[in-house]
Amino acid sequence: MDRNELVEPEEVWLTGDEAEARLRQMGLEPADLIEPLELAAVDAAGCTEVDAPGAAGYVFWTRGNRYLRERLIPQGWGWTNRDNILRTISPDGSFSISAISGAGAVGVPGGQVQTRNPKGAAVATLVRYNYSVAGGARNADFLPGLDFPAEQFEPDMHPTWFLLYKATSEGIMFELSLPVDMLGSSVNRWREHIIVGPAGYGGDGGVKLDLDVFTDQINEVVDVPVERIA
Template sequence: MTAVAIHQEASNRLASLGLEAQSLQRTVLRADAEARLISDLEPPNAEGVTRYNKTNRYIREELMPSGWFPDNTQGYCRTVHPGREWAIVASSGDSDTGLWTPNRSPSTKYRKGETTEKAVTQNFFQTSFDLGQAFQLEAPIDDDGQVVWYLLYNVTEDKIFVELSLPDRIEGGRITHWAERIIIDPIDRASSVSLPIGESPDDGAGDYTVDVAML
């Protein structure tokens, strides 16, 4: 059974992982601003590739000041918690992403490779007996076996739906089942992301304005 956290419970669960909803919202909104610059003169997959690349860049900019660090081993782009216990991977999701609907669950939009399959399988064995009270993850972890969370995003014409979720099953190359879902409030794509005067986006820090649309 999938554990689902929304609203305040989601904020509390994110805090237990060393995260804040606003930093994840800023991440996907900044990536969206970059993806919007893609024109019809570029290759058909340019927008999706740009969104994925920038999401990974900006989540690292958000989290590295808190001690998180990048790891691209075997081409598997992870942002790793300072304690090395868990990591975050960004991925596009389907239309169920960021929404809580009984008896429905999101899946990754595109098929994943062998490295992802290995990570999801590792998640299953590490969390099968550890999602107890307060969702504490206490399984032994080694350098090659962090619990891997997925930052899923789905972009519609006017909103970005996002969640941070822990996969435990992959079928046909797509992640289809989740041990835990932390659903974050959707973001209005018309929101602005502002940086302090004199600070470049590369600095990866500072004040932002993110308007959140509640459903």
């Protein structure tokens, strides 16, 4: 079949009962996503202006993934930091989740979203693999715009979902979404969005988190070119 004739599955947003039912299919409850983000917000709020630039954003990213793992590991989930991508792996090894910062209408049904910070080759490979199993055709020889044969993927790969988060005045907007394409170094195309938020800022009575703490967030998974100095 000519790949130009492939029919793309529709991008979908699940909310309310549909979102919760989809999470249960994945072995998750809304609290499994909300609680880690709220705990991470408390930790990030402890950073001050005399911390390193971007410290709060880094703390939120690493602690969000840590708390997700700590909540799910007792339920049989695993984890890996391979290629510096923090992933929590489902008990049957069929998919993983990585919490990363998002931009755009995160957590809004029908909204256009993308990853906030540039991503490198390791993330691109994950996204390409996602397309190979959830894109236009499960066995497409090549992915859109990429001369990258699907059979070159490593045999132990599985789909990776992104837990996108964004700090707003209404709370931490988030969604669990499956990425399937990129524009440059930004992941910007998705197959499915599961929306059950927003999350609060945690603490007893709420932590007042300065929204600017997310402005200088670390580039979580960026390839840095290195050149020999003559």
